[in-house]
Amino acid sequence: MTNLDKNAMAQAQLGKRVKAARTERGLSQAGLAAQLEMSRVAVAEIEAGRRKVSGFELAALSRALLQPTDYFILAEEPDAVFGAAPDNVAHLARTAKQLTPGDQEQLLRFAEYLKSQASRRNEVSR
Numbered sequence: 001m002t003n004l005d006k007n008a009m010a011q012a013q014l015g016k017r018v019k020a021a022r023t024e025r026g027l028s029q030a031g032l033a034a035q036l037e038m039s040r041v042a043v044a045e046i047e048a049g050r051r052k053v054s055g056f057e058l059a060a061l062s063r064a065l066l067q068p069t070d071y072f073i074l075a076e077e078p079d080a081v082f083g084a085a086p087d088n089v090a091h092l093a094r095t096a097k098q099l100t101p102g103d104q105e106q107l108l109r110f111a112e113y114l115k116s117q118a119s120r121r122n123e124v125s126r
Helices: 003-024 029-036 040-047 055-065 069-073 078-082 087-096 101-125
Strands: none
Touching (some): 003 055, 003 069, 029 040, 029 055
16 A cells, blocks of 8 residues: 555545544534634635645644544544444543533542442343
């Protein structure tokens, strides 16, 4: 595989991840374009893998879409980060990363509480 092929694949992957993050946030291409101060066509070209993204644009995408830059550029699939978790669990993990440390701790305690309640229900039903 040539470097040109690898670059094209990386651009296509980045585009797919931009689109996934944009739709997860409920943004239109025009809405994201406004945040990035670029045209909607430029966002569409990025998502289609036909436009290269500069380092500055990658940083802006990361901020606008609330994702680390690694999400867009690492070779591994996002599922490799969250395992084979269902989409809603992966979404919860990405959302939790945006919370304050105190809120993350509270969320963790709540998850542990729910887990303990499920364990109790399973014991009672046996």
